Amino acid sequence: MTEPGGKTVQKNYLNADYSIKSWLFTLDHKRIGILYLLTICVFFAIGGTMAALIRLELLTPKSDFFTSDTYNKLFTLHGVILIFFFLIPSIPAFLGNFLIPLMIGARDVAFPRLNLFSWYIFTLGGLIAFGALVVGGVDTGWTFYTPYSSSFAQTAVTATVAAAFIAGFSSIFTGLNFIVTIHKMRAPGMTWYRLPLFVWAHYATSVIMVLGTPVVAITLFLVGLERVLGIGIFDPAKGGDPILFQHLFWFYSHPAVYIMILPAMGVISELITCFSHRKIFGYEFVAYSSIAIAIIGFLVWGHHLFTSGQSRFASIVFSFLTFLVAIPSAVKIFNWTATLYKGRVRFESPMLFALGFIGLFTIGGLTGLYLASLGMDIPLQDTYFVVAHFHYIMVGGAIMGFLGGLHFWWPKITGRMYPEAFGKLSALVVFIGFNLTFLPQFILGYLGMPRRYASYPEEWQVLHVLSSAGASILTVGYLITATYLIWSVFCGEKAPANPWGAKGLEWQTATPPIPDNFEHRPIVREEAYAYEENVKGAA
DSSP: OBOTTSOBOOOOTTTSOOOHHHHHTOOOHHHHHHHHHHHHHHHHHHHHHHHHHHHHHTTSSSOOSSOHHHHHHHHHHHHHHHIIIIIHHIIIIIIIHHHHHHHHTOSSOSOHHHHHHHHHHHHHHHHHHHHHHHTTOOOSTTTTOTTIIIIIOOSSHHHHHHHHHHHHHHHHHHHHHHHHHHHHOOOTTOOGGGSOHHHHHHHHHHHHHHHHHHHHHHHHHHHHHHHHHOOOSSOGGGTOOHHHHHHHHHHHHHHHHHHHHHHHHHHHHHHHHHHHTSOOTTHHHHHHHHHHHHHHHTTOGGGGGTTTTOOHHHHHHHHHHHHHTHHHHHHHHHHHHHHHTTOOOOOOHHHHHHHHHHHHHHHHHHHHHHHHSHHHHHHHTTBHHHHHHHHIIIIIIHHHHHHHHHHHHHHHHHSBOOOHHHHHHHHHHHHHHHHHHHHHHHHHHHHTOBTTOSOOOGGGHHHHHHHHHHHHHHHHHHHHHHHHHHHHHHHSOBOOSOTTOOOSGGGSSOSSOOTTSOSSOOOOOSOTTOHHHHHHHHO
């Protein structure tokens, strides 16, 4: 195509049409992925600002900046926005949408219109959640425990659960789209055992999305129904059972942790093998471990109810199953480490984020074993130890995976390179800031600091100040990343088709990809990650 000035440029998905209408009504999976990226970044900024305000309040032992009610609203919407509107959709909705058709050699996802509709209802859910914040907020905690949320809270609970309910449909539709796409639209020669591990991870994630999300959607719908009609499902004063809510909520919400972390694991598999320039060790084990995590993840919800009064036998069973889910996670760590062994490792920015992921996820996973133990969970329940643990998994792991994937595929997505030195600086600052933020919280939890409290004894102030200082460094790391990535879109060096020398169909098409992804439908003739064969050929 010819641009003003007579310059001839290749038509791609970005320059095919510049109008806003072409973006808002696009059926191109790549553009829909970009729409998700922009939306979730807005929600990340909102949720991150609330986290900064929380850490500001916790600088001092007394409630100096906010009232207790305001503090309750801050941590509630911080959790709601970052979990439902950033962490859950981040990698699947953005990178999954952009990459899965490219990786399997398809022109688009199976249901393009449903894909666009998913983005619209996700955005609608986010706007409702933001509206709940504007009209006064919600103070129940992101878990919406009943009967407080269903019968007593006088804040915008109904609007907030409606927001999560609506956003849940986006998750279900996206998962359904991915499953059908992966089953039906693979290029000739793309067998199941030639699929990139990123696709395997998203397949397992999609199963959780489709099977688990309806449960929490119905549960939140019932909370709203009870608030409006007072029908007595969860309120014991009306014959309801609040523990029933916890069973239903955690049946989804624990597997939801894997919706956040499995896609990040898929990203890490791609990064480790590319920057080690070595075929991944134990491909089948890594692939099946994703499926195993998805299946076992549905069986461990009861460890959230150790202190709720469930039977001792049930607690023993759930404790055992929670230990069991650590095995497929450990399989991935072992295989990534074995891939690094004797690999020709390059420490580019995406690889630094991948190594950061392994470190943070390992800490988060190992501390999860303490909480799976019946004897340890009782004193640690609802302390800052739990806060630190799940942030190491859901924030440290998922966001390091997100940033690693963002840097890895940024040249393919935008057609521009980012400044590599700033990428490495960002990875280092984020890693240091994250650990300084959350390592002190393990100690606070061990000492007995309960979560969700705005005030605390003075002897714990040093640890809270360290944590707040770490949060400041972490924020600087995120701002550095946002600054140079935005700069690179306008001023960055043009990217070649395959700047990392990576394997995979997405690297065999133009940069940025053309609207239909490929000039001709690709035919896959080699195994996934055939790096070693190429090295021999070059020799």
